[in-house]
Amino acid sequence: MSDVSVTLDEETTLEEARGTGTSTVARVAKYAAFRLVILFFAVVVAIYLTVLIANMGGYVDEIRRGEIRNAISLQIYMSEDPELKKLSSAEKKELVDRRVTIEEKRRGLDQPFIIRSFAFLKNALTLNLGFAEDMMSDSGSKQVRLILLERLPPTLILWGAGNILLFFFALFTGLYLSRNYGSFLDKLIVALVPTSSAPAWFYGLFLIIIFAGILQVLPFGGLVDAPPPSNKLLYALSVLKHLILPTSAIFISSIAISTFNRRVFFLIYSQEDYVEMAKAKGVSDRTIERRYILRPTLPPIITGFLLLVIAIWMGATILETVFNWPGLGQALFKAIGLFDTPVIVGSNVIYAYLLAATVFFLDFIYALVDPRVRIGEQGRKV
Amino acid sequence: MKTIREITRYPAAIIGGILIILLIVIAIYSLITIPYAEAVRLWRGGEDIWYDLPRTAAPAWTNLFRDKKLPETIILNSQDESVEKTVEEVSGSRTKVSFSLTFDYTYDGFPDEVILFFHTKYDEKKPHVNMTWITPEGEEIRVGSMSAENSSAYIFSQDEVLFRRLGRNLRPDEALFAVDSAAEAPEVLKGTYTLQVDGSIFEPDTELDAKLVVYGDVYGIAGTDHRRRDLTVALLWGTPVALMFGLLAAVLTSVTTMVIAAIGTWYGGWVDGLIQRITEINMILPVLPILIMIGTFYSRSIWVMLGALILLYIFGSAIKSYRAIFLQVKESGYIEAAQAYGANNVRIIARYLIPRIIPTLIPGLITLIPGFVFTEAALNVLGLGDPTLPTWGKVINDAYVNGALHQGQYYWILEPSILLMVTGLAFSLFGFALDRIFNPRLRGM
Secondary structure, eight states: OGGGOOOSOHHHHHHHHHHTOTHHHHHHHHHHHHHHHHHHHHHHHHHHHHHHHHTGGGHHHHHHHHHHHHHHHHHHHTOOOHHHHHSOHHHHHHHHHHHHHHHHHHTTTTSOHHHHHHHHHHHHHTTOOOBOSSOOOTTSOOBHHHHHHHHHHHHHHHHHHHHHHHHHHHHHHHHHHHHTTTSHHHHHHHHHGGGGGSOHHHHHHHHIIIIIIISOOSOSSOSSOSSOOSSHHHHHHHHHHHHHHHHHHHHHHHHHHHHHHHHHHHHHHTTSHHHHHHHHHTOOHHHIIIIIIIHHHHHHHHHHHHHHHHHHHHTHHHHHHHTTOOSHHHHHHHHHHHTOHHHHHHHHHHHHHHHHHHHHHHHHHHHHHOHHHHHTSSSSOO | OHHHHHHTTOHHHHHHHHHHHHHHHHHHHHHHHSOHHHHHHHHHOOHHHHTTSOSSOBOGGGGGGOSSOOOBOEEEETTSTTSOEEEEEOSSSOEEEEEEEEEEEOOSSOOSEEEEEEEEEOSSSOOEEEEEEEOTTOOEEEEEEEEOOTTOEEEGGGOHHHHHHTOTTSOHHHHTTBSOTTSSSOOBOOEEEEEEEEEEEOSTTOEEEEEEEEEOSBOTTTOBOTTOOBHHHHHHHHHHHHHHHHHHHHHHHHHHHHHHHHHHHHHOHHHHHHHHHHHHHHHTSOHHHHHHHHHHHTOOOHHHHHHHHHHHHHTSTHHHHHHHHHHHHHTSHHHHHHHHTTOOHHHIIIIIIHHHHHHHHHHHHHHHHHHHHHHHHHHHHTTOSOSSOOOHHHHHHHHHHTTTTTTTOHHHHHHHHHHHHHHHHHHHHHHHHHHHHHOGGGTTO
């Protein structure tokens, strides 16, 4: 077991790889490349679905054609221009048709929707997201990309803080519980598992009522105090204060189930024969835990965590809305209210990329820690 | 039978089961007492249906926990038997009708609003009304004088003349209840109040009736919202909606997912590969944003949402776990036997593979329900709920949008949230307990 040990430290991995031939790097790279292809497909499918839904399967094009014809007809028939007034109605109609054709060609509406949809797909994939109808970025731009990129850092801070806290807390508590199997705390966590059926935004409401409404110790929501402190340190502290409640909401909503899952894995793996063997040899508890239990459980734990992260991403919109957190999710909520199509589509595109990026990141770690990928026993298995 | 006996050994399963039964009883009760059309009418109705109720009033039982009792709504109608009406002929064409509306006011807070609604019948000449307010101390205050059109109303707080006469410290409807309306912190004078209504009728067949509503700050079991609607309607009706949505979504996704997993595992090869790849792609589709788009651009109907959600979940991560089980079952001896006697693929999948894993399906299915219930609530909270149905999520949305969190109207958010919580807990308690019974591998842990 110790022969095939994997360290997260990349340099040693590379050195080992050089020693045993380049096959490890090649395998990890092959695995990563394979996952990248799958993820790229997923992004393409998600974005194409978005394009189809946002354009109502081409129906929006029909509406646009109608609008163009209406506007041009109005221009020509209502015109005070003496030249136009002289024309007969047949000539006017011809003129309208001609101008409509030119306008449709200019806006690309002469092509069938299916071709246009691929052009939209390409634009979306390259983050060429167009201009918002109503919304504006804080810097005053109407570019959807700028509006959304501005919202990205708060979202990443919130979800990064929540997930990292969750991952490590669940990992160590799970380990502790598996060591103290049957203790009061252990039973408590098992009993609390059903609380994880409610999503983070739901606990958020309760937290706001308790800590902001009744106790009035923490803010209702938002990113910083108003007006924002000019001092960098005070600004950071203010953000931190506003971060407490939403992060706690994420934490509370998933902590019981993730701890429970870790604990089950640890219990299963600690019953393996090689653990008994190591114990018999007199290996210390700490080493057994690190080498014989933690290491083989990491891949399934990462897969489990991956699913959790996906689920938490899905709830982003609503948690950010509840906490008035100026992230992507709240932008999406506002865009729904304003019926701002480009922003809604843009948010979906960014979400698809974010999800794929998260999954790829975790996949990569998975590839590094899973001996099956490294040793190549089974090239691709998740 | 054995399973049922085993279930009773798990307290979590018993609690969950009782809660589920309770929810089902509430759902059936709501469907029977408030038929669908009535629920929609009540919930979409505005002031015309709910004008008797106070705005954003907390539930009446909250008074039990308050030192200062908030007023309840008092409604007095001259059409009631208990109200005595005197009719006195003054001259040939003029008749005097008078009645007094008397009530006890024993609360510590001022009423939210006081309105007198007229209900009159006349041909041409409107009856004329003089109103006198009599305080518990016997003081008589002339409050209003007007000709009473049918379904017109006298709103005390908007009477400018009365406002000036009573001193400008308090709204007229508050000043009428105050011990000393000029005081810094006016207090409520408790006791029996009377509104004396004297009407002059100029036509023989004229009817004159009035309804006095003293709007309070608490109402009923559940309280009211910003549009005076009684929240019990939405809380009751939210139950069948949530249960139906959760159950249908869970059953339909689990069964289809299982069938797809069975087909994939049995045929193997490219079929299996394709299903695996679709699952991998589907797993990272942003479900909620896609639902949000459907809600914004197409339809907010609960059925469309249900359909879309099911489609997005069919190729969910559950396929992987079903596949793992099917791979084991596929190797069993009895499957080989079935093949040997010539059973075809469809028969093997439908009769031998699928029935084997139904015990594992049920707990999984039940634990899925809360997720779907919360997804439906989430869509409602985002303002993308079904436009006609009253649901829990919609109540939360109304409360949130109207600033209930900031104004301390916590009941408005807590009531639907607690119901959601109970539903979620009930199904997950029951589901997890079943999981332990059906999957003995976990039982020791």
